[in-house]
Amino acid sequence: SQTIHQWPATLVQPVGSPLSLECTVEGTSNPNxxxxxxxxxxxxxxxxxxxxxxxxxxxxxxxxxxxxxQDRQFILSSKKLLLSDSGFYLCAWSHPLKGGRTDTQYFGPGTRLTVL
Amino acid sequence: LAKTTQPISMDSYEGQEVNITCSHNNIATNDYITWYQQFPSQGPRFIIQGYKTKVTNEVASLFIPADRKSSTLSLPRVSLSDTAVYYCLVARLPTGRRALTFGSGTRLQVQP
Structure with missing residues (x-):
């Protein structure tokens, strides 16, 4: 079965600091x-x-x-965070489109980012 | 993507049936209708998808009239754990590898 991971789960960062959020998917190939x-x-x-x-x-x-x-790794980054970047960040994947495939997206657990 | 319109919020009590209607007047011939559920601090979760008439699974039913300009998500005998935000999406299948667009959804509050 397919699983999606995100980390970290929560993050508190000062304004102007860099950001790196990571998402990985297991159990599928060439996902969107x-x-x-x-x-x-x-x-x-x-x-x-x-x-x-x-x-x-x-x-x-x-x-x-x-x-x-990498095929199943997706990274979200920022060089300098703004206050407005605070929020809940979600990574999702879907099957690569083939005949009969749906566009259903499967979401990860999310990262709660607070920029102070 | 066809634009969708849903009620902002709904209230219900445990054990009742809840129907959430979504309007999508500009739905295209190849568009499918999909509903997602989102709990606080979690990602949305796929509930049900349909094209026309009625679709039923272990979680919900989806009713789509003949003109397909609206759809109704039906949750039988809701419980407190069904308190969540419900999103209606309309997208073409296949979509050519583009992403779905989530609106503001309907916030369902189930009371004891």
Whole structure:
């Protein structure tokens, strides 16, 4: 079966510090990978998605970046955090699209980031 | 993606059936309707997906009228643990490797 891991679970960082959040998926190959951010009491905002190693699409321009160094690893980074970067960060994966496959996304446990 | 409209919040009591309706007037022929559930501090979880008429699984039922401009998620006999946010999404299947867009969802509060 497939599993998705995210770490750390919680993080408190000062403004201006760097950020690195990691997401890994097990039990599947060539997944689509996604990073979302959710502000308190709000819906999910898609930040990045990737259909393969080194292939990153950005949905929202900001001071965050994403990388996919391996097939099942997705990293969210920032060089200098802003207060507005606080939120709940979720990684998700979906099956690579083939005939009959659904677009269902499977989410990780999330990382709660607080920027002070 | 077709735009969806859901109620912001709903209240219910344990043991009742809850129906959450989602409007998607601009749904396209190839679009499917998917519902997710999200508990606090967790990622959304897939509940059910359908194209037309009725779909039922162990968790919920999904009713889709013939014109497909709306859909209703039905949760039978809710319990306190069903308190969560429910998202309705409409997306093409297959979607050409693009991501789904989540709106604000419906916040369901189940009371004892």
């Amino acid at each position: 990978l996604y990073w979302y951010r959710q502000a308190a009491g709000r819906g999910l905002q898609l930040l990045f998605y990737s259909v393969g190693i080194g292939q990153i699409s950005s949905e929202v321009p900001q001071n965050l970046s994403a990388s996919r160094p």
